[in-house]
Each structure stands twice: as C-alpha cells, then as structure tokens.
Amino acid sequence: MNAPTAPSAGQADLSRLSLNTATTKHLSLAECVSVAEAAGLGAVGPWRDRVQEVGVDAAAAMIRRAGLRVSTLCRGGFITGSEAGQIDRALADNRLAIDEAAALGTSELVLVVGGLPAAYPMMGLDHTDADASDRDIVAARQRMADRVGDLVPYAVERGVRLALEPMNPLFTADRGVLATMGQSLDLAADHPAQAVGVVVDTYHVWWDPDLRSSIARAGREGRISSYQICDWSLPLAANTLNSRGFPGDGFIDFPTITGWVAEAGYTGDVEVEIFNETIWALPGAETVQTMGERYAALVLPHLS
C-alpha cells in the first residue's frame, strides 16, 4: 500500500499531537520529551515505567519545563482477578497510578482492564490454581466493573479520571475483556463523567459497526478521555501486540474516524501509541517526524 502524500510536517500545526512513550520504546523519558519538544508537539503520554525511572516529581518537572502537556498516563488496570490478594494488589497498584497521574498533572489514567483468569499463567501474571481453568467472561467483566467502582472515589478526590480502553477482540482473552466503546460507555454510565471516561484508540475500535454512534455518544456524555491513532497493519507480527503501524500504513480510514471524533466535540490531544519492532529500531527523531507527517496528512485536516 502506498503511504499518503504528506505536506511537510514542518509547516503543520502539531500542537495537539502527543508522543506516547511506547512509540519510542527505547528512549528515556528525557529523550522522549526532547524529541517531542524539538518537533513542535504539544504533549507526551508517558508510560509508568518511564516515569518511575526518574521519579514522578522529576518527570513532572521535566515535562513542564519543556512546555509540554501530559495527555494521558499509561496505564492502570488488570482488575479482573477474583482472589482477595489479587484484588488488594490490583487496587493498591491502581491507587498508586492515580497518584502518579495527579502528580503529573494529567486528568486521564488509561486502564487496560485485563483478560480472563485462564490467560493469567500465559501472561506471567499472579494466579491461583483455579484461575487456570476460569474462562467465565461474564464474571470477569462483572469483577472489572466492581473494581472500577472501588477506584472511583479515590480517583475523583485527586482529579483523575479512569479512562477505560476498549481493546480489539484480538486481545479479549489475554489483555482486556472490555471490547467495545458501547460496553465501556455502559459501564461508565454508573459514574460521573469526570470519574470515568473512554479512550478512542483507532487500533482497537476501527472495525466496530457502531463506532460512529458510540463516538457521538461518548462526546455527548462528556467522556472522551483520549483520541489515540495508529494503524491496523497486516500481516500481524509474531507477537501480535506489536503489529501496529504508522497511520497510513494499514487499513484504517483516519479521515473518517477523525471527523467523527471532531463532530463529537473532542478538542484534546491526539496521541500516537505504536507498538512495532521495526519502528522501535528507528531513531526517535525520525519516528516523531513520520508521526507528524502522517498526522498532518490524515488527521489534522479533519480535526475541526
């Protein structure tokens, strides 16, 4: 497939573009901040490992000094466990993530909710003997909803929103039993809009026949926490998690989906989160330049 013809990103307004640190996986937080600032981006979306490496206060200061926003913090979640110890540990870790988000000055903590207990051994996760044969997705989804409820008061007190990330059904078993925006919004509806939001990640939701109406609903209900862009490329990588591509390299119709997000009233940052071994091997500045070009060609013209 041909990459789109892009205007020079140097001429485009990249002030709503955000670099998720997983896109430049091998860069330190300081390096991510530096390449984002140099390219004229408006924000970064750090993962917690990169924040914890330098300490959350130093991370916050570094990002602020560069004049960048923190679009989201990635990630909390993994809250489908059923055993008391699993639940306590998951709640403690998510409270810490909420504290980190507050310290970084972002309102949006992305939650990847976790998969089926039967997949915990394969994922190297803390598990009981009973987990290994537990394929009950209905019960796992109920526990996820219960844990979100447990976390809401703590998050609201700190001005942080739990940003539910529905995941492509490719990942339902092992990473996220939350599969659609509609399901996420139904769960969110039990809580105030400033407490629980949803992430619109093109990779996860592009295929959804209800996507346009779900994005409109999310906008109407004030719950769009983040708009994240990366492409569905084929064939999938051997590690399917790392199959994402730059916008324009796969099968997603970015102009159309971006138009729906804009119609829904979203005015926040547009984050690029790509897991891809080939892209990880590129120099960070080159990755950010390509991000900017694709954003300028496929997304920015449809954002307003």
Add this chain to the structure above:
Amino acid sequence: MNAPTAPSAGQADLSRLSLNTATTKHLSLAECVSVAEAAGLGAVGPWRDRVQEVGVDAAAAMIRRAGLRVSTLCRGGFITGSEAGQIDRALADNRLAIDEAAALGTSELVLVVGGLPAAYPMMGLDHTDADASDRDIVAARQRMADRVGDLVPYAVERGVRLALEPMNPLFTADRGVLATMGQSLDLAADHPAQAVGVVVDTYHVWWDPDLRSSIARAGREGRISSYQICDWSLPLAANTLNSRGFPGDGFIDFPTITGWVAEAGYTGDVEVEIFNETIWALPGAETVQTMGERYAALVLPHLS
C-alpha cells in the same frame, strides 16, 4: 491448559455433530463422509472445493448414501467489490453456490462477505487500481448489504438461505467487514427469515459483550443458520487464519455459549470447523474422535 476430562465419545449421542470438511483439510469428500459415518456423526458441512472435485450430484448422492445430513455449504460471499465486473463475477459465483447448496439438500449457504478493497491485493483477489487505497469500511458494508439484497430472490426460489457469518475483528480488514451478530441481524432484518440467517461461530463471536442478547434475538427472529464450535487458542499461528483449536484447548466458555444457543431454541446441527496445521496433520479418524470427546464433554450436556 488442561483439556477437559471427557466421557468416552463412544457412549455419547453424536447425531447432532457435524464435520466441516475444512477440519480434515487433506481428506477427500469420500474420506470425510467415511470418518463421519464411522464415528456416528449426523452430518457433514462440505466446502465447495471438495464438492466440485467430485461433482455436486455425486457429492449429494455420496452423503445421502451414508445417511448423513449436509449441515451447511461453505462458502459464498466476497461481495464487497465496487467495480461492475467484480460485482457481476461475485454474483455469478454466489448464484452457483446457491445452486450447489440446493443440489446438496442443505438450506444454509454460509457467506464470508469479504474485506476492504485495500486488502484485495494482499489477498490475491481481483482488484482495480482504486481498490488499493480504498479503506472506506462504511461504503464496503453498504455494498455487501446491496449484494445480499441482489441474491435474496435467487436463493429463496431455490430454498436456500444466505447464512451471514460475522467474523472476529481480527479478520475485518481482509476477510469480513461483518463483525458482530447484531450487525448481521440488522442487515438480515430487511429480508424474510427463510432468506437470510446468521452463523453463530464461537471463534468469531465469543468476545462480544452483546452475545447473549444477540443469540436470543437471532433465535426469536428464526435466523440461527448454524452453530459452529472451535476454540480461541493463543498464541495465534503465523497464518492467523489457522489459529483455531479443539473446544477445550483455548479460552472460550463452551458450556455457557451453548446454553444460550439452546435457550434461543436452536435444534440444528453443531458443526466443527477448525483451521489448524497441527490438527490437519492428524489422521482424520483421530480428529473426529477428539471432536466427539470435546463435544460430549463441553457442548452436548448444554444443548437441551
């Protein structure tokens, strides 16, 4: 993960179990019929290549002589094209498939509707220059619906139902823009229940948060064309199409989903369609024995 402990399949009633010929990919139709009959199965679900090898009338006679039903014919579809020649060729091939289904005495012709034009080159499909950059999923879905409408009168005249198969979003781009049972039922609603049905294939729909209500709706509307069972196994195979497993080897909760299908009033065959290189390397009789054991353990007790 441990395989379930099964009662001997020799003691179980396998009269509703059907062998899809893709499960024993390297067997001829005669060999498939022979192993299915020997194991006490009630039906086979042939693919068109296996039927065409011997001729449709000989195939029908062979299956009838063995006392087996034809649960479905696999498959028609690939109807998302936009160019006049593509449309004509797709309609002609689907009319031929309808004729073959009628000759085989099955009411159910499974349709895999096809993916985005942008994926046609990768799939080795007939395509135009414009197709290579066409990622418009909304338009592709409309063309699919239009072609179903074109085919309905021909199918109804021959007593054949177009059995829409929603596909796991893993395959939206390259194989099927129909992603959920709800979307399939909305499309079917424009046509009589004897004209358009839906396939409940566990591999494709197990993750759907609306699965229970969609199965109930399909039953209420008289549209369950087929119940097909195979498991979501991880990691995915290098060719992702071939990642399916025997029920019990992956992450799908067969007792629960089977219970929902039974509640919806389905009394038809339960077809096993597994694409898996390792299973294809087994002797056919061994594959059918394992199918029977897993069916007896995980599905049959929940079918009524």
